[in-house]
Amino acid sequence: MDRIRNLGGLVFLNLRDRSGILQLVIDPNKIPVAKELSLQDCIMAEGEVRERPEKQKNPHLKTGDVELTVKRLEILGKSKVPPFVVEDDVKANEELRLHYRYLDLRRKVMQDHIIFRHKIVTAIREYLNSYNFIEIETPILTRSMPEGARDYLVPSRLYPGKFYALAQSPQMYKQLLMVAGFERYYQIARCLRDEDPRHDRQPEHTQLDIEMSFVDEEDIFKLIEGMFLHIFKKVLNRDLSIPFPRITFNQSIERFGTDKPDLRFGMEIMDMKPFFSEKDFPPFQGKPEIRGLVVKDGKQISRKTLDQLNQEAKKKGLEGIFWAKKDGPVSGSIARIIDENIIHGLNLEDGDLLVVMAGKRDILYFLGRLRNEFAQKLNLISEGFKFLWVYDFPLFEKEPKTGRIIASHHIFTQPKKEDIPYLDKDPLQVKGRLYDLVCNGNELASGSIRNHKRELQEKLFSIAGIDADKYTMLLQALDFGAPPHGGIAPGIDRIVMLLAGLNSIREVIAFPKTTQAQGLLEGIPDFVEPEQLKELHIKLEPT
Numbered sequence: 001m002d003r004i005r006n007l008g009g010l011v012f013l014n015l016r017d018r019s020g021i022l023q024l025v026i027d028p029n030k031i032p033v034a035k036e037l038s039l040q041d042c043i044m045a046e047g048e049v050r051e052r053p054e055k056q057k058n059p060h061l062k063t064g065d066v067e068l069t070v071k072r073l074e075i076l077g078k079s080k081v082p083p084f085v086v087e088d089d090v091k092a093n094e095e096l097r098l099h100y101r102y103l104d105l106r107r108k109v110m111q112d113h114i115i116f117r118h119k120i121v122t123a124i125r126e127y128l129n130s131y132n133f134i135e136i137e138t139p140i141l142t143r144s145m146p147e148g149a150r151d152y153l154v155p156s157r158l159y160p161g162k163f164y165a166l167a168q169s170p171q172m173y174k175q176l177l178m179v180a181g182f183e184r185y186y187q188i189a190r191c192l193r194d195e196d197p198r199h200d201r202q203p204e205h206t207q208l209d210i211e212m213s214f215v216d217e218e219d220i221f222k223l224i225e226g227m228f229l230h231i232f233k234k235v236l237n238r239d240l241s242i243p244f245p246r247i248t249f250n251q252s253i254e255r256f257g258t259d260k261p262d263l264r265f266g267m268e269i270m271d272m273k274p275f276f277s278e279k280d281f282p283p284f285q286g287k288p289e290i291r292g293l294v295v296k297d298g299k300q301i302s303r304k305t306l307d308q309l310n311q312e313a314k315k316k317g318l319e320g321i322f323w324a325k326k327d328g329p330v331s332g333s334i335a336r337i338i339d340e341n342i343i344h345g346l347n348l349e350d351g352d353l354l355v356v357m358a359g360k361r362d363i364l365y366f367l368g369r370l371r372n373e374f375a376q377k378l379n380l381i382s383e384g385f386k387f388l389w390v391y392d393f394p395l396f397e398k399e400p401k402t403g404r405i406i407a408s409h410h411i412f413t414q415p416k417k418e419d420i421p422y423l424d425k426d427p428l429q430v431k432g433r434l435y436d437l438v439c440n441g442n443e444l445a446s447g448s449i450r451n452h453k454r455e456l457q458e459k460l461f462s463i464a465g466i467d468a469d470k471y472t473m474l475l476q477a478l479d480f481g482a483p484p485h486g487g488i489a490p491g492i493d494r495i496v497m498l499l500a501g502l503n504s505i506r507e508v509i510a511f512p513k514t515t516q517a518q519g520l521l522e523g524i525p526d527f528v529e530p531e532q533l534k535e536l537h538i539k540l541e542p543t
């Protein structure tokens, strides 16, 4: 029961089910139980469907031309007064909604999100099945593996002191399925990672996990582009232009200051060295890089905002941001070095803002952030979906805290052939056969061509200081005629969120955890009985 109104001796109710709303009309004198009705009750009504009087028709409702005159009514399930009003424009805070998620999910908008998700997943299955892919489930209980995120561990009752780990992804198994000869595999797979809380991270998220044998990057790109074409047509009834543009990781950083650029607006980062390196301005002198942004109509960005950004840049150990506004005369922190040559060269027009940074390459990342912030502030972000592929990522990176060399995606990625000779000398220079699918500034998928030769895989383990013994199952399999293979794993939660035009993945997950990794509905994590711990041979230390 969605709404109840008493009008002129008659009771009008909105009865809601998954398909929508129907108005019921009840004469409480004939049906006394109507007096006991309250919102959110589950009821059964029988009667006659009739056309509403012309003036009472509701064009906003699918069933707005008719109503049901109730002859028989039964309350199947009585509802207490709900803790918040169940309505699309919900007023309750997210904690309360998550606590009573089953009530929250009664709201039409939430049902629409979940059904939308179902449609996307259905379209994915249709598409992949039509290309002869086989859906195969892989274990959730697996071995703890050192590479990647932190594992969720599961103590073994039968083997005291030993542990399983919850699968962070089916990576290992999907590669083994290729060795086993399945050639084309997919799975809508749950991935469990004990990562530090972060906005839009979930301890468990869902990936469309894909792996194929005898493929190269081109095959994967084509497959995924075709899949999005199909999803867009099927679910949104929209066309999508393919192939998606492709840029290398380096180009992406240079032009957009990020490896997941938002192409819905321009404002690319520009090389400003030719204009500024000779200037008598100490912060720019002798700097390896001078780069900046020309922000069209950027004069609306206030001096206060620019000062704040300058402080933030300094906190990050950068030289700060320097800026000039042209509004007739030029003002700002570098006004005095802006000459006609710069104004013409950068095509600075009245109303424009120029932002310049100097230093090492890390200024690019800060400029990338400014590019996004300015676009948001100035409303430059157009409607629609801008996909692109980013490829040629470095195979390894330095872990900032420890200085350790780690795989930038994962350790199963094949180095680019021409870079293999540099693995020993300078692993950080080696590029991997890695690719990301990006849309509107979000990373939607990552994947790679894998190592199907044991020696190469062992070498990568040793460069990253990984104990190869933990991966015996993979290494052994590579000894038995493994086919070349590669794959990708688009993130389902994020795809659904983006296509639904939402900005939190929790809106498209039926029972999500909070950003602090808690299940408010279940009250988890929680303590367990001493008996249970004993069975698992676990003794807790007082904390």
Ligand code: ASP
Binding pocket: 168, 169, 170, 171, 207, 210, 410, 446, 447, 448, 487, 488, 489
């Ligand atoms: N398993 C990888 C991940 O979860 C995806 C892949 O390389 O296919 O990121």
